[in-house]
Amino acid sequence: MPRYAQLVMGPAGSGKSTYCSTMVQHCEALNRSVQVVNLDPAAEHFDYPFMADIRELIEVDDVMEDDYLRFGPNGGLVFCMEYFANHFDWLEDSLGHVEDDYILFDCPGQIELYTHLPVMKQLVEQLQKLEFRVCGVFLVDSQFMVESFKFISGVLAALSTMVSLEVPQVNIMTKMDLLSKKAKKEIEKYLDPDMYSMMDDSTDVLKSQRFQKLTQAICGLIDDYSMVRFLPYDRSDEESMNIVLQHIDFAIQYGEDLEFKEPKDFEEEKPSGFDEFFQDQVDE
Numbered sequence: 001m002p003r004y005a006q007l008v009m010g011p012a013g014s015g016k017s018t019y020c021s022t023m024v025q026h027c028e029a030l031n032r033s034v035q036v037v038n039l040d041p042a043a044e045h046f047d048y049p050f051m052a053d054i055r056e057l058i059e060v061d062d063v064m065e066d067d068y069l070r071f072g073p074n075g076g077l078v079f080c081m082e083y084f085a086n087h088f089d090w091l092e093d094s095l096g097h098v099e100d101d102y103i104l105f106d107c108p109g110q111i112e113l114y115t116h117l118p119v120m121k122q123l124v125e126q127l128q129k130l131e132f133r134v135c136g137v138f139l140v141d142s143q144f145m146v147e148s149f150k151f152i153s154g155v156l157a158a159l160s161t162m163v164s165l166e167v168p169q170v171n172i173m174t175k176m177d178l179l180s181k182k183a184k185k186e187i188e189k190y191l192d193p194d195m196y197s198m199m200d201d202s203t204d205v206l207k208s209q210r211f212q213k214l215t216q217a218i219c220g221l222i223d224d225y226s227m228v229r230f231l232p233y234d235r236s237d238e239e240s241m242n243i244v245l246q247h248i249d250f251a252i253q254y255g256e257d258l259e260f261k262e263p264k265d266f267e268e269e270k271p272s273g274f275d276e277f278f279q280d281q282v283d284e
């Protein structure tokens with residue numbers, strides 16, 4: 001039986017830890033058992049129970065305080081993640097070998113982890129070795145998406161993660177509950193990839209014509225290939241959480257194995273029936 005994993009990624013403060021805690025509560029209400037693993041060695045506060053915590057292995061503060069290493073917070077985090085990649089046996093021991101389990105991995109917010117460092121890809125490969133079906137969940141804060149050039153940078157960050165990890169990915173716009181009615185309407189165009197090329201920036205931030213043209217050209221490219229789309233995530237709206245969960249479940253085929261059992265049982269009877277029939281014919 002496979003196991004299921006969501007890698008919850010995204011820029012700093014995009015709402016990854018909040019997503020994990022609200023998703024666990026949502027799943028509990030649906031009678032589904034979901035666990036969380038903290039992979040952020042700099043994390044301090046959690047409002048969810050976790051099954052494993054990377055800080056048992058290594059913590060950013062220890063790396064920064066080390067007289068020999070002398071890292072700052074970002075370099076320290078990269079060091080921690082590389083150390084983690086060299087000690088995946090810790091992860092294997094912490095996860096155990098429970099079939100059919102469903103785990104959310106709360107990742108750190110440094111964007112370089114998703115764009116060019118190899119550690120996330122190594123983590124995906126390790127999880128696949130442990131029989132996990134992995135779905136990337138990339139979070140972007142909806143507050144930053146109201147101007148088109150900011151939206152493009154969100155799209156490109158999501159795209160570069162998708163390309164480097166090579167697993168199905170669901171992109172999510174978080175904190176929708178903070179948007180006003182007007183902003184919600186405004187943001188609808190960002191939720192429909194067919195509209196990307198038509199995006200027109202109404203703010204006067206984009207004064208340079210060439211910058212505007214570049215934005216439009218990138219939007220056109222994304223639109224032509226329908227490469228990236230976003231789902232809204234509103235933690236105060238069960239329906240929006242359900243839609244996100246359904247997309248992820250579909251991407252990792254959660255529950256498919258259960259549906260397979262019935263037809264298999266039915267088909268197993270058929271061949272033996274045919275065999276008996278043909279055996280009878282031979283006997284005659």
Ligand SMILES: Nc1nc2c(ncn2[C@@H]2O[C@H](COP(=O)(O)OP(=O)(O)OP(=O)(O)O)[C@@H](O)[C@H]2O)c(=O)[nH]1
Nearest residue numbers: 011012013014015016017018108109174175178235
């Ligand atoms: N209103 C609202 N606030 C949110 C939501 N998601 C996150 N927040 C707030 O945004 C802040 C950052 O959220 P976190 O969940 O810690 O974000 P994160 O991505 O885990 O941050 P890092 O781990 O530091 O990268 C917190 O103050 C949260 O309460 C949301 O859906 N709605």
Ligand SMILES: [Mg+2]
Nearest residue numbers: 016017040043
């Ligand atoms: Mg966090």
